[in-house]
Amino acid sequence: MENRDPIPDSGPIVRVLSIILGLALFGILATAVLELDVEATGLTDTVMERIGESGVDHPPTAVLLNFRAYDTWLEVAVLLLAAWGALVLRQATRLPEQPAARSPGPVLDWLVRMLIPLAIVTGVYLLWRGTDAPGGAFQAGGVIGAALLLLRLSGYRSIGLFSAAWLRGSLLAGFAGFMAIATLLFITGWTFLEYPPAWAGLIIVIVELLITWSVAVSFVALFVAARPDDSASGPVGGER
Amino acid sequence: MSLAGIWVILIPLICGLAAFAVGGRSARVIGLIGAGLTFLLSGLLVLHVWQSGVWIYQLGGWDVPLGISLRADGLSAFLIGMTGAVGLGISLYAVRYFEDEDEALTPDPSPDPSAPLRTGAGRGGTEVWLPGTSYWPLWMLLWASLNVLFLSNDIFNLYVGLELLTLASVALIILQREQAAIVAGLRYLLAAFLGSMAYLLGVALIYADAGVLDLGLLADAELTGTATQVAGGLMAVGLLLKAALFPLHFWLPAAHSSAPAPVSAALSALVVKGAFYLLIRLWFEVFESAGTVSVEQMIGALGAVAIVVGSFQAIRQARLKLMIAYSTVAQVGYLFIMIPLAGSFGDPEASWRFEAWTGGLYHALSHGFAKASMFLAAGVLLSALGHDRVWHLAGSASRFPVIYLSFGIAGMSLMGLPPSAGFVGKWLMLRSAVESGQWWWVVILLVGGLLTAGYVAIVLSQAIQHDVEEHTEPHPVPKLMTVMVFALAAMSLLLGLRAAEPLELLEIGAPFQTLMSMVED
Amino acid sequence: MTIDLLFDSILALTLAWLCWRVLSAPDLFKAVVLFIAFGLLMALAWVRLNAPDIALAEAAIGAGLTGALMLDAAGQMTGRSFPYFRKPEPAEQEVDHGEP
């Protein structure tokens, strides 16, 4: 099989040393884990006491978008940086043109027509549900991103979605929108990343929407920009 | 002014995003405004900490175990101040550097203002890509992530900050897409990823043990359990990998030398200090009670090996940028000599612990300015001569007197000669080593200085040689770039002449509170 | 109770075994497919651990998206694309027929 790794792995000495290191590490970690208390409460009580003030009912969402919103905000920046870095690598401010439209074939066509609305509905549902039940911006962004990717890979021309301005706007939306809201409130006298209690729920929904969109587009950008030369390959892998 | 700590994060982010959104040549203007404002805000923050002591801010108004807090003590302010000053110097240099680069890449003499929007059109190989356009947003984000790191007081938030720093650094390394830079960037990214994972596992174990993530609460908890010790080890190894302490430095020389000059300067002068800072913070505040003398001596020993190996490698290098990068490997070694000196060796109440801690950090400061100046100097030579081969620099001193003067001054600071800032740092560490009776570190510190003199001398002696081989007329270099090289070198000298205030700043909120009264002299 | 523990133990051992296989399977494509399986099983473990929403994220992002990226990259680096999407290539088929 030509799929096998063409390169040999490290020599026997490195291998043995590495196994010893791995076993030692496992031993150390296992000791540490075994020493841990089997009963503890961490921050569960602390979160549950204040969750009423957060504007949402689902504990992880409250932590992500209110109590520890700073982490989430910076995390969106990490995603933005990765997408931007991948674009730097292509030396592009936009994604390459879709390769000339090919007929996706009846099966794929049907699949795409079925899957994409389904995925988008699922994504929106996940997002909406996230305020009081499992789900949220990142899961929704992942699903919608997958739908957009499928749309693109199956050869459909993607409605000018990835022009330079659109791409920048979409990549920035989550981080910049989050920052704009926080900065405006900060300037008007609130603590940084504090939401006025009455608006907390609304702000969280807006931020989640923006993050969802940015996450979806970032994933598409990362996937497409990773290919060294997209135009040379057909849809999904293509011939090389 | 008490909110400078927030603005020092927000302003570079806002300017970075604006530069990203606008693109094109205006990115430079926005970037420059951002650099100027961030510098001013860094100054304000330093002033605030200086006047009113440790600054603590609860983000979102949530109290600590629940929310995340920001904290600026003397150490944070010291490093933010350094980042501000070095960052401003690098930014001013980069204005002309990338202007030059971009002009060389632009075939059309009268560029259409909307051209950058179309640069990615990718049709028929006519695209024009200007590295400068991407430089500014990424550099602003890098700067912001350094400030995030220096201010955050939450171990998980610090993980996110570290990742932000890594991705911004790698994106900057590959800016010009040279093959060497891509390999170097990839290796750096993978090494940093591994380091982050070790750090994150440490965070998980600490949280399992202590149930909080806030540094202040963790410091008060005085944890001694096995899980915390293992976590300390994991976090330390992860951060040593990111700080490139021997033998975990394998990724550094290529990554730092293959980047564009302003990026190399930022990486060596500032980014390495990010991981170092976090390690120092954790080591002396959270894991104080968990550290042992043998571990501390071992880290010091690695630092010693780094000094010797790094310096010898630097002497062997034929290319100036690689030489400077290896010099960073050696200088990082110095920083870690601080660990055994300020550690629990001998009398835990002794005042030399605080002396060593301050000395190490002062060394970090002097290295920040000196190394930035050196890399920028190499950038000037590279763009003027078209190469940076050490053995072909012969006679170039007459054409670049200020560059070599700056290189010499920066080298003096790295060697630790009086009256440079490097001398202050080294002197404090030497004193601490003598007072604590750890004479072996005295030997290392002195030998390291001699080795540093070796590679600085190689460059300077080449440059002042007489036999000028006039091959080609050097490409003209903008004056501003030369001025910045000199300004940064001069700072590394001035901070040696006026060390009292920065040293006093470090005392604010420092660990070893009980020892401090004894140091006042 | 014991059934639960048994299930958890089997799941845990399968995770460790899959992890090892991902690193040692000679065929890179197979390794990536095993990686996706690893991600999905990991998500299953997280459902068991009372974290269904995180499991969802792991399945969608950790296994799905990362898996797709990996498959695409493996396609480029081995010079072949993922078999399910591959169009028949005459030259290669000839080689295949020539072997036996």
Next chain:
Amino acid sequence: MSEFLIYALVAAALFAICLHGIITRRHILRKILALNMMGSAVFLLLITIAERNQVDGVADPVPHAMVLTGIVVAVSATAFALALARRYHAQTGHTELHDEDGST
């Protein structure tokens, strides 16, 4: 042997196996796969801790939030690393990290 210990121990094992993989495997994709699984191992430990910290059937949401953040950070770094690796492969044809001096 409790659920907590089973998953915490397997997380430790996964971390160690992946470290071994990163050190010994030279193909870039294998290294990236190993790093990713290493991340999953840490996330598994965090989720196990969250389950241990539960009060009245509600798991500790803080580790959950950390994992969600971690997953996005990990996929960002992975995707960027893959983009670099593919560019590198397209330029040189190598599938492992090479220096001019041939070390890896």
